[in-house]
Amino acid sequence: MDGGFKVKKVCTEHLIPGMVLSRDIPGVDQSVYLAKGTRLSIEDIQVIMDLAISSVSIVSGDKENDLKDLARRCEEYVRPFFYYVNPGSSFFNGLYVKSLNASMDRLVKENAWILPCEQGLRATAHQSRRDLFFHGEGGPEDIVSHEMELISVPDTYFKLQEILKAPDTSAAHVAEVVRLDVNLVAKLLRLVNSSIYSFPTKVESVERAVAIIGVEGVSSLALGITAIPMFKDIPPDLMDVRTFWNHSISCAIFSKSIAQAAGFEGEQFFTVGLLHDVGRLLLLKNLPQAYLQVLLYSRGSFIPLMEAENVILGYSHAHLGKTLLKKWDCPEKLITLVGAHHSPEEGSNSKEAAIIQLADNMAHAFAISNGWSYVMPGMSEENINLLNVKESVLLDLFDRHGQALHEISRSLV
Missing domain, CATH: 3.90.105.10 (Molybdopterin biosynthesis moea protein, domain 2)
Structure with a gap:
């Protein structure tokens, strides 16, 4: 060297x-x-x-000039991801520096990553798949109605929904329902034993998890975990499903941590973060040709996917996700926060929705050094200030994020 x-x-x-x-x-x-x-x-x-x-x-x-050139190219690579954030925001400037440093660390220290080229950030050739309907002939309700005929929803999912809506549900009842699904039990216990909780002793039973986290907390976590396997047949040439869920898990972890820093219980926010982009999965599955145009427009113009969705489709994945969760009869707060995670000011729970919006942006920023392809959606200073969480606390969460993401992604995906 x-x-x-x-x-x-x-x-x-x-x-x-x-x-x-x-x-x-x-x-x-x-x-x-x-x-x-x-x-x-x-x-x-x-x-x-x-x-x-x-x-x-x-x-x-020579090495010195190589590093200078690499720093220049790295900055040219990272900067476009921040085009839609407020350039005067101290927090987003701090996030930019951390994303830039993380990318340089991978390039120099690990020597295991090559900066993606512009062509690699564009949508690839798409296999021949037909859209559910032509543009203008259907909307979110039609997609959800079609999907409801195809998705096999496990009984555990509906029983957990009932638990979340019943104020007098006992810990024993929650444990009884969760134990019906052996795979769910294993994933739930791996989650509560991960570094995002760091309990002093290992949690070895659902009953113990309920005793520590609470009925609503465990039920909410289990609801999110149960939903992951429902979504299949996503065109791999448009989006890698593992990459999608890694982003969702990243958003879930940030959501939980930010919520706790803002004075809320974190489990429900983890579930919202996990499911915040389910509408995008439905678009990829049911409108692959139309969504290819969304990807081309987003990556070609370096604008957030949500903006491209509104231009090309006339609605966003957030609206579609809200429509799906409403059809599933999910808890009202979950429906509201998923629908408002790009526009907290439009919902009735603006502070809670701002938590998901900030977590989504931080998850985008964290993934840049791992070859992420999508521009950060951005967020107003007003929405950041709603949370009343110190910038130093948020940036510290960013620094400590890697271990938790690695653990939980291995557990859930």
Whole structure:
């Protein structure tokens, strides 16, 4: 490493005049267009772009200059994800610095990640799948009605809903319902024994979990866990389901932690965070062609997915998620918070919805150094201030997030 990297991959959009090629660049007829050793000019770079070449191999310089160049390219990579946040926000500026540092750490210390190129951030070629209906011929209610005919909802899910709505439910009743699903028991116990709780002794039974967290807390967590396996057949060429659930789990962890810092019980917020984007899964599954246009518009213009959804579809995943949860007869607060997680000011629980909105933004920011492809949705200072949580506390949650995300993702996905 003392002499710098001998060869480095550089995305076409990050090329600058004076860089030297370490490998030949072929022309359209497989002849050599630019030979190894060529010092690139502005004209050369433009032709490379015209040939739709995503990256080229460049001769490395000394270590100091390599690190400066890497820092420049890393900043160019991270900055667009923050286009929609308030540039005057002290908190988002702090989040930007942490995202930038995390990306540099992966690039330099781990030496196990290559900055994604612009072409890699765009939607890929899509397999032939038909939409449920043509644009303008249906809406959220039609998608949900269609999905209700296909989704196999386990009995445990409905029994947990009944528990959440019954004020006099006993701990024994909760434990009895949860124990009906062996897989649910295992996931629930792994969750309560994770670092987001850090109980002094291991929780080995559902009864013990109920005694510590409470009837509503355990029921709410179990409700969210039960919902994850219901969503299948998502086109992998549009979105990797594991990546989707990792983001949802990340949002759930941040939601719980922020809620507790703001003076709320955290379990219900964990469940809202886990399910906040279920509407997007329905869009991917039922309108794959239309959602491809959403992805192309979002990534091509570097705007948040929600904005692209409203432009292309006329409604967002938040509205669709709210419609689905209402059809499932979920608790009213869960329905409201999922529907308002991008617009807390429009709901009746603005402070609670602002928790999910902030958690969603922090989950976006945390994933940037892992190759995340979507622009942060942003958030107003007014909504951040609603929470009355110190900026230093929020940034500390960001720093400590990795271990919990790793543990819980392994447990639930």
